[in-house]
Every structure is written in structure tokens, then in C-alpha cells.
Amino acid sequence: MARKTKSESAQTRERILDAAEVEMEARGVSQTSLERIAKRAAVTRGAIYWHFADKSALLQAMISRTALPLRDLRQCLSQHIPGDEPLRLLREMLLHGLHRLAGDQKHRRVCHIILHRCEITAQGHPAEALLSAMFEESREVLLSLCREIERLGQLRPGLTVDAATDVLMAFMSGNYECTLRHPGLYEVDRDWDAIVDSVLFGLFDTTVIAPRSDLAAG
Amino acid sequence: MARKTKSESAQTRERILDAAEVEMEARGVSQTSLERIAKRAAVTRGAIYWHFADKSALLQAMISRTALPLRDLRQCLSQHIPGDEPLRLLREMLLHGLHRLAGDQKHRRVCHIILHRCEITAQGHPAEALLSAMFEESREVLLSLCREIERLGQLRPGLTVDAATDVLMAFMSGNYECTLRHPGLYEVDRDWDAIVDSVLFGLFDTTVIAPRSDLAAG
DNA sequence: TCTTACATACATACGCGAATGTATGTATCA
DNA sequence: TGATACATACATTCGCGTATGTATGTAAGA
Incomplete structure (x- = not known):
């Protein structure tokens, strides 16, 4: 042999x-x-x-x-036509990430390893640099979208662009965290649309993309 | 010696x-x-x-x-008078956790270790059981609060009690995740009140506890 | 209160297995 | 026939657990 x-x-x-x-x-x-x-x-x-x-x-x-969690956000962003509705694009990006988290087992496994089964410590460690880069890149993508949304006057007053960005980051990170770490305790096959809409509704004026009477009436 | x-x-x-x-x-x-x-x-x-x-x-x-992240939620809950407003209690609990995450360095260090510097794998491992128990307990506390809120008709239509609970779980978990894993990239000293209010506003009818015209007008 | 007897709070030393990295063997492809 | 794609064998390291040494605190008896 x-x-x-x-x-x-x-x-x-x-x-x-x-x-x-x-x-x-x-x-x-x-x-x-x-x-x-x-x-x-x-x-x-x-x-x-x-x-x-x-x-x-x-x-x-x-x-x-394996392609990495939010790296494809850029690819997704590249399809973004400047004149298009940033809120709708944001919504699609979040949903894309959540659906992949729910459906792609291989993706889930690797994410589980680098997030929870690996003690990253060394500064020069490739996994460490990669995680930070992913985080930073994802944040920049979301931040640029939130900026555009603000420019359209769709950011709720009292909120800063950074605050909205970080709520989104926390929401996505938290879903990865809960889904991967507590697979039995946290539902992954669910109605993500309604959930994402609720989060977005808390941050932005979503009437332009989701003219749902039930939300507007809340 | x-x-x-x-x-x-x-x-x-x-x-x-x-x-x-x-x-x-x-x-x-x-x-x-x-x-x-x-x-x-x-x-x-x-x-x-x-x-x-x-x-x-x-x-x-x-x-x-060290006292553990959300275990004190129970203690906090015990101070909850049945007739009191569950939405307000929920708000206080979330803020309490976030402020502690921001202020208590010792707490942060231990959480950082058990979340990101420890490869928990063994079923019988005490840390593993402890993490799961904490998660489950925290979820139950939030779930019971969401149930009360729903009973008061303050849950936004289109959302289930479980969905709202899990958004809150993801939001909190995500803040721990981002704050601890990327301390330089994620702001921790911020206006948590506005952020929490935004998240709650997306999930519930918060006019009863936060009659803010800027949100209602959104 | 002095001493005895024992428990305590460590330090030191040793044996062990497990995992790593490397050096070398070997059969096959091209 | 040389480089390739491994398998095998070996040396070394590293950390753990334990056994043992040792000096001091402490309580009881005389």
C-alpha cells in the first residue's frame, strides 16, 4: 500500500x-x-x-x-443594485444566513467546531485571524446597509447607525450560538421570515418593504 | 514552608x-x-x-x-410582583444582564473562558451540564414572561411566544458572543436602553411601558 | 503551660501514558 | 528510475496523577 x-x-x-x-x-x-x-x-x-x-x-x-458563514454576504451584496431598496436586501441577507444555518449540515459542523470546539488563543493563529476578519467584514457590510437605510430616513429615531448594526450582529451571532451550542433546546426549522421582520421592524421603518397591517397596527 | x-x-x-x-x-x-x-x-x-x-x-x-450570567434572572424574577407589568420586568432583566456584561470584568473573564476558551464535549462534564442548565433556565424565565405578555395582548400578531423568546435568547447570547469574542470590534459601553427598547418594540406592543413618540411614529 | 500526637498544607520526586514529529522503509505511478 | 504517497518505527516531549517528605498549626492530656 x-x-x-x-x-x-x-x-x-x-x-x-x-x-x-x-x-x-x-x-x-x-x-x-x-x-x-x-x-x-x-x-x-x-x-x-x-x-x-x-x-x-x-x-x-x-x-x-467550506465557505464561511457570512462571507457570502459580500457576494450577496455585489448583486445589490445601488438604486435598489437596502432594507429588502438586508432582509434577504439575514434570511439567507439563517436558512443556510438551518439547512447546510456541513456548514453547521465546521462553524460548530471553530466557534465552540476550538480554543483559539494565539494571535497569529489562522483561525483567530479568520474569525476576526469574518466578524469585521460582516459588520462592515451590515453597517454600510444601515447607513443607506438611514440616508433614506428609515432608521428609527433614537437609534444610531452603529447601534442598529450591532443589534443585527448580535441577533445573527446569537442565532449561530444558540442553534449550534444547544441543538436540542433551540428550534432551527422555524418561520424565520416573521422573526426577521420583527427584528427589522424594531430598528427600521419597514412599511416600505413589509406593508403588513398587523405590524403597523402594533 | x-x-x-x-x-x-x-x-x-x-x-x-x-x-x-x-x-x-x-x-x-x-x-x-x-x-x-x-x-x-x-x-x-x-x-x-x-x-x-x-x-x-x-x-x-x-x-x-462567580455568580453565573443569567442565573440571577430567577432572583430578579422573584422580585416580580404578579400584578406588575411583565414587559417592564423583562426590560429590566435584559438591561441588568447587559450592564453586568459591560461592567463586571471578573464575570466577563469567566464567561469568556467557559464560552470560548473551553472545548466542552463530554456528556457528564459539569461545565457542559451547567451551560445547558443555564440556557434552559434562562429560556424558561423568558418564556414565562413572554407568555404573560401575550396574555395581556401585547405580543405582536404574527409572532408566536416561542419565536419572541428565541429572539430574546439570540439577542442576549449574541451580545455575550460579540462582546467577549471581539472586545475591540464590538462596543460594550453604549446606550443599552435605546437598543433594548428597539428590540422589544419589534416584538411587543411597548406603548404601555415606553410611550415614546419617536418609536410610535416610526 | 508544656508536651505529645495528629492533622493540615503544602513541596518534591517519580512513573506513566499519550501525542507529537521525524526518520526511514516501500510499493507504485508516471 | 525517480518522485510520489503513503506505512512503520522510533525518539522525545509534555503534562498528569500519585506517592512521599516535611514543617507547621492545633487540640488534648498531664
Whole structure:
């Protein structure tokens, strides 16, 4: 058992990453030995050290393999025509993230690992930098949208743009947190539309996108 | 250097816990050796093993030492007179949690550890059970309040009691998440009143507790 | 109140397993 | 035939738990 073809080698690499996902989600990153991962992937540690420099690199590759939580917000934003309604775009972005959180199991697993099964501490740690970058990027996207919304006079008086942005950040972060950390205690298959609308209604004048009498009458 | 008096011994125990907090927050639970903790506390590992069975017990003691995030919600709830306005009580409870998160550094440190610096995985792990219990208890408290609010006809139509509860859970969890994980990127000293009011306004008919023309006009 | 006897509060030393990283072997692909 | 894609074997480290040493506090007896 030695040299495989390139595609077989690539398959081995994927199997290792798959195994790492399962084991790390179950046991935590530091408590998962490379031996366990190798066993589940039906290889030896030698194969892991061939494909990855060490456990840290393996983790980084695992993160890179799947698209990340709110990174696609940018992609979503690129479809945003300047003249379009920012409130509606914001609504769609939030819903997109929540539906993915509810539906994409692989996505959920990796997020669960980097959020709750990994003790990120080192400054130069790639996962640390990646998390901060994601957070900052997401916030900037939301912030720019909130700014546009404010410019249209749809921000509720008494609220600052930053406050509205951070409520949205907290709402999304909290849903990731609750959903992933307490899967049995927090419903994930639900009517997200009504929920998102309620949050938006608290922050903005949503009559322009959601002329629902029940909300306006509240 | 041997036998100390009882109070001296208690001081040693506290020093060990203090040291554990600092080290574990900096390096993560699994990456913090008892040797490091001992060094910072100016004792040896022998002292730690005298006061605590093992690292797990030390962690548990560390958690038990500080009052836990939303456990005091019950205490807060006990002051709730049945005839009182549940919406106002809910508001006070949320604000209390947020202000403590902003002001109590020790509280913040321990929460940071158990939320982000600890790979909880084992089913029987006390920290795991504790986290779940806290979550469940907090949710029950909020749920009961939302039920009362609904009974008063103050829940916005289109929303279920569970949905409103989970928005509040996500909002609070998200604030803990953002504040602790991204201390530089997420403002913690802010006008929480306006923010909480906005969230509540999205979920409930808040005219009874916050007859603010700016919100009603939104 | 002095001493004895024991418990306490650690420090020191050691054995152990587990996991890591590396060095080397080996069969196959190209 | 050389580079590849691993498997195997080995050395080393690191942290844990425990066993043991030791000096002091403390209570009881005389």
C-alpha cells in the first residue's frame, strides 16, 4: 500500500478532512488526536503528515474547504443594485444566513467546531485571524446597509447607525450560538421570515418593504 | 514552608483560582497546564492537588465562584410582583444582564473562558451540564414572561411566544458572543436602553411601558 | 503551660501514558 | 528510475496523577 494516483490521493485528503470534522466536533480540537482522525479516515498518521504540516494546518484546511458563514454576504451584496431598496436586501441577507444555518449540515459542523470546539488563543493563529476578519467584514457590510437605510430616513429615531448594526450582529451571532451550542433546546426549522421582520421592524421603518397591517397596527 | 492557618489556606485557594482565570483566558483551558497556574499563584502543583481533585474540578470551582450570567434572572424574577407589568420586568432583566456584561470584568473573564476558551464535549462534564442548565433556565424565565405578555395582548400578531423568546435568547447570547469574542470590534459601553427598547418594540406592543413618540411614529 | 500526637498544607520526586514529529522503509505511478 | 504517497518505527516531549517528605498549626492530656 503505497503510491496512489493523483485523484486517489486527493480522495484520501478529503477523507482525512471529513474524518477530522467528525472527530473534532465530537471531542474538541485539542482532545482529538491525529491517530483518531487517521483511524476514522482508514489511513495512518503518516498520511496526515504527508498532506498537512501539522494539526493546525489540518484545521486551517478544514476551515478553508467550506465557505464561511457570512462571507457570502459580500457576494450577496455585489448583486445589490445601488438604486435598489437596502432594507429588502438586508432582509434577504439575514434570511439567507439563517436558512443556510438551518439547512447546510456541513456548514453547521465546521462553524460548530471553530466557534465552540476550538480554543483559539494565539494571535497569529489562522483561525483567530479568520474569525476576526469574518466578524469585521460582516459588520462592515451590515453597517454600510444601515447607513443607506438611514440616508433614506428609515432608521428609527433614537437609534444610531452603529447601534442598529450591532443589534443585527448580535441577533445573527446569537442565532449561530444558540442553534449550534444547544441543538436540542433551540428550534432551527422555524418561520424565520416573521422573526426577521420583527427584528427589522424594531430598528427600521419597514412599511416600505413589509406593508403588513398587523405590524403597523402594533 | 508548610502548614498555614485556615485563612491563609483559603487565600491560597483564591490565588490559585485567580491564576487559573488569567492563564485559562489567555491560553485556553486545555493549553493551560497546572504547572503554569501554580507558577502564577506562586505555589507548586502540590498545592493545587491539595485544594482540587484535578483540572476539571478546578475549572468547576472557578465557575462556581462567580455568580453565573443569567442565573440571577430567577432572583430578579422573584422580585416580580404578579400584578406588575411583565414587559417592564423583562426590560429590566435584559438591561441588568447587559450592564453586568459591560461592567463586571471578573464575570466577563469567566464567561469568556467557559464560552470560548473551553472545548466542552463530554456528556457528564459539569461545565457542559451547567451551560445547558443555564440556557434552559434562562429560556424558561423568558418564556414565562413572554407568555404573560401575550396574555395581556401585547405580543405582536404574527409572532408566536416561542419565536419572541428565541429572539430574546439570540439577542442576549449574541451580545455575550460579540462582546467577549471581539472586545475591540464590538462596543460594550453604549446606550443599552435605546437598543433594548428597539428590540422589544419589534416584538411587543411597548406603548404601555415606553410611550415614546419617536418609536410610535416610526 | 508544656508536651505529645495528629492533622493540615503544602513541596518534591517519580512513573506513566499519550501525542507529537521525524526518520526511514516501500510499493507504485508516471 | 525517480518522485510520489503513503506505512512503520522510533525518539522525545509534555503534562498528569500519585506517592512521599516535611514543617507547621492545633487540640488534648498531664
